[in-house]
Amino acid sequence: MILTHDKLLEEIEAGSITIDPFSPDMVGPASIDLHLANEIRVIAASSTPIDVVDELDFREHSVVHTLDEPFPLASGETILGITRERVKLASNLCGWLEGRSRFARIGLMIHVTAGFVSPGVDNRQVLEISNVSHRTLNIHSGTRLCQIVVQRTDGSAVYNGRFADQMKI
DSSP states (O other): OBOOHHHHHHHHHHTSEEEESOOGGGBOSSOEEEOEEEEEEEEOOOSSOOOOOTTOOGGGGEEEEEOSSOEEEOTTOEEEEEEEEEEEEOTTEEEEEEEOHHHHTTTEESOSSOOEEOTTOEEEEEEEEEEOSSSOEEEOTTOOOEEEEEEEOSSOOOOOSTTTTOOOO
16 A cells, blocks of 8 residues: 555654655655755776676676766766665565656656665665656756655565665765
C-alpha cells in the first residue's frame, strides 16, 4: 500500500521514516521530494570496454566532480548523482525512486534501472541520471530532482547489501 501525504507525515512523526535534512514542503500527495547533492560521478573516457561481471566496481571506471557549477549532461550521457538527504526507512517500509515529470518531459531520466529502496535502508540514494533528449541539459546541485514513493511491506527486512553504508557517491 502506497502512503499518502498524511500517512507519510504520520510515519515521519513516529520515526518510521527519517529524511535528513527535512522540510514539510517536500511531502507531496503520495511522495517525498529529494534534492540532488553537490557531487556527481562521471564515467571516465576510455576506449577500453568495461567488463560487466558481478565483481564490477563502478568507482574504478568513474571520476567524482563537484557541482559548484552546473554540469552539462550531453545527449546520450549517463552520470551518477546522490541525494542530499539521508533516507531511513523502518523494516516494514520500502520505497521507489521516481523522476519528476517536469524533468522527464525534457528527456531527463533519474534512475535507469535501480529505483527500488529496500526496507530498513539508512543511507543517501544514488541516482542514475541519463539524458535521452537531443539537447544538452545543465544539471544543478540542490534541484528537487526526484521523489520517493513509500509503501508498506508484507513482513519486515533490513538491507545489509553492498551499498548499505552509502553516504557519498
